[in-house]
Amino acid sequence: MIHIKNLSKVFKTPKGSLTALDNINLHIPKGAVFGIIGLSGAGKSTLIRCMNMLERPTSGEVIIDGQNMTQLSGAALRKTRQNIGMIFQHFNLLESRTVAGNIAFPLEIAGWPKHKIAERIQELLPVVGLEDKAHSYPSQLSGGQKQRVGIARALATNPSVLLCDEATSALDPQTTESILELLKEINEKFNLTIVIITHEMKVIKEICTDVAVIDKARIVEQGPIESVFLNPQSDIAKEFIASVFPNKLAPELLRELAQHPNSQIITVNFLGSAASEPIISDLIRQFGVTVNILHGSIDRLRSTLFGTLTLELQGSAENLSQAHEYLKSRNLKVEVIK
Amino acid sequence: MEDIIAMFTNPAYLESLCRVIPEALYETLYMVIVSTILAYVLGVPMGVLLVITSEGHIMPNPWVERILGTIINIFRSIPFIILLVALIPFTTMLVGTSIGTTAAIVPLVVSAAPFVARLVESSLREVSPGVIEAALSMGASPWQIIYKVLLPEAKSPLILGVAITTINIIAYTAMAGAVGGGGLGDVAIQYGYNRYRTDMMIVTVLILVIIVQLVQWIGTTLARKLSHR
Numbered sequence: 001m002i003h004i005k006n007l008s009k010v011f012k013t014p015k016g017s018l019t020a021l022d023n024i025n026l027h028i029p030k031g032a033v034f035g036i037i038g039l040s041g042a043g044k045s046t047l048i049r050c051m052n053m054l055e056r057p058t059s060g061e062v063i064i065d066g067q068n069m070t071q072l073s074g075a076a077l078r079k080t081r082q083n084i085g086m087i088f089q090h091f092n093l094l095e096s097r098t099v100a101g102n103i104a105f106p107l108e109i110a111g112w113p114k115h116k117i118a119e120r121i122q123e124l125l126p127v128v129g130l131e132d133k134a135h136s137y138p139s140q141l142s143g144g145q146k147q148r149v150g151i152a153r154a155l156a157t158n159p160s161v162l163l164c165d166e167a168t169s170a171l172d173p174q175t176t177e178s179i180l181e182l183l184k185e186i187n188e189k190f191n192l193t194i195v196i197i198t199h200e201m202k203v204i205k206e207i208c209t210d211v212a213v214i215d216k217a218r219i220v221e222q223g224p225i226e227s228v229f230l231n232p233q234s235d236i237a238k239e240f241i242a243s244v245f246p247n248k249l250a251p252e253l254l255r256e257l258a259q260h261p262n263s264q265i266i267t268v269n270f271l272g273s274a275a276s277e278p279i280i281s282d283l284i285r286q287f288g289v290t291v292n293i294l295h296g297s298i299d300r301l302r303s304t305l306f307g308t309l310t311l312e313l314q315g316s317a318e319n320l321s322q323a324h325e326y327l328k329s330r331n332l333k334v335e336v337i338k
Numbered sequence: 339m340e341d342i343i344a345m346f347t348n349p350a351y352l353e354s355l356c357r358v359i360p361e362a363l364y365e366t367l368y369m370v371i372v373s374t375i376l377a378y379v380l381g382v383p384m385g386v387l388l389v390i391t392s393e394g395h396i397m398p399n400p401w402v403e404r405i406l407g408t409i410i411n412i413f414r415s416i417p418f419i420i421l422l423v424a425l426i427p428f429t430t431m432l433v434g435t436s437i438g439t440t441a442a443i444v445p446l447v448v449s450a451a452p453f454v455a456r457l458v459e460s461s462l463r464e465v466s467p468g469v470i471e472a473a474l475s476m477g478a479s480p481w482q483i484i485y486k487v488l489l490p491e492a493k494s495p496l497i498l499g500v501a502i503t504t505i506n507i508i509a510y511t512a513m514a515g516a517v518g519g520g521g522l523g524d525v526a527i528q529y530g531y532n533r534y535r536t537d538m539m540i541v542t543v544l545i546l547v548i549i550v551q552l553v554q555w556i557g558t559t560l561a562r563k564l565s566h567r
Binding site: 052054075077078079080081082084086088090092093094095096097105106108109110137138139153157163 | 466468469471472473474475476477478479482486487490491493564566567
C-alpha cells in the first residue's frame, strides 16, 4: 500500500544542515493501522509530511497505491492528494465555515457537484456522531468534536489512506479514547489504511496493528505490535512500552531484595491465551521455587491481551534453571533483571 | 456664541447653507465610495501577492515580495499633498482633467491602494498556517487557497480594514479640495475658513463626524457578526 524507500530529508539552516530523516524504509500494508512513535524532534512529523509531499524529501521514494509521490507535482500531485486524507493535532478547521461547510471543503476542491456534496455530508455526519452539529461553527465545539469534524472532512473524498499527525495529542484522556475508538471503527468498516504519528504509546497500544519506532531521524525498530511489545529490541522501544506497562521497581525494594539469598528477579511478557495459564502455581508446585509477585499488569493490545509480570524467584540454581526451561517452553518471553 | 446663533437664524445664510451642503455631501460620498472601491480593487491583489510570495507560504518568491514591498513603501512615504500635485499629469492623462471631483479620485486611490495592500497583508497573515496546510493536504490549488481559505478566514479583519480605509479617505478628501475636488472639506475651507462662515464650518464638521461614526459602527458590527471565533 505505502512503500517508503531510502527516504532522507535534510534541512539547510544557516547553522549547517540538519538531518530530519535518515534513510527511512517502511512498508505499510493495506488495511493496517500503522503507528510511528518517537519523541519530539525525532523526525516523525517530517516523515508523515513527506508522505503527501507537504514536505519534499531530499532523496528516496514514497509510493502510495502504486503512485510514486516523489515524481508528482502541480495538478497531478493535487489530484493524488485527494486520495490521501489527513488529520491534525490542532484540527485546522476553517473557522468561517460550519461543520457541514468544513466537510464540504475537500469536496468543493475536488469539484463535486452541490447535490452530491450535500448527500455526502449527510452520510458522514452519523459516521462521526455529529448529526446534530451540522450548522455549528468550530468555535462552538469541544476538542473531541472538532477532531470528529476533521475526521469527517478527511474521509469525505473516500481516500484510501488516512494520515494522522498527533491527532489525539491535544485531547484529554477520555476524548482520546473515543477518537481512537472511532479511528479503529473506520479502519475496520472501510478497510482504510491509517498511518498514525504519535509520542504516546497508549495510542499505539489501543489501535495499531503495526508499529515503527523512530529515534534521531532513523527507524530503530518495526514490526507487528505483538512482537514489538513482547520482544522489544531497542532501549527506546522498551521505554515506550514501560510507559503503558510499567515494570520499574522502586529502589528501596530492589535494595531489600538484594539481601535475599538464591534469589533472581525476572520479568515475563506474555500475549493472548498465555495470560490465562496458571504459570505461577506450576512454578511453585513442579519446581519447588518460591515465587514472589513484585509487579504485574495485563491490558488490551488492540485486540489481544498483553501482560507483563515482574517476579522474584527463590530456589537452588538447579530449580531456577528448570523454572526457566519451563517458562521458555510455554513461549513466554523472560528477561532476567538481576 | 450669539454670533453663531445669529448666523443660523439668518435666512440668507440658511439658504446658502441648504444649497451648498447637500451638493458637497454628494461629492464627498462620491469621492469616498469610488476611491475606496478602486483602492481595494488594486490593493487586495497586492496584499494577497505580498502574503503568498513570502517565505514558507504557498508561492514563495523573495523577489516579487521584495520589489512589491519596496514600491508600496515608497508610495506610502510620499505625503498626500505632494502626491496630489505630482500626479497632475497622470491624472490629466487618465481622466482628461486634473480639476474636479473625478480627478481627485486618482490621487486618493494611488495613495490609499498601498495602504490597503498592507492592511490586507496583515489580515491574511492572521490565517493560521495549519489551516493552509490542511487545504494543501486536500489538494487545493493556490487559487483555491486564496479565495476559499485566506480571504474568507480573514473576513473580520478585512472588514475592519475597509472601515479604517474609508475613514482615512474621508480625511484625505478634505485635502483633495485643494485641487478643486469639492466636497465637505472644501466647503469647510472655502466658506468656513476663508469667508468666516462659522455655521458652514460647524455643519460640515458635524456631518463628517456622523459619517465617520457610522462607517466605524457598520465596520465593527459586521466584523463581529461575521466572526465565528
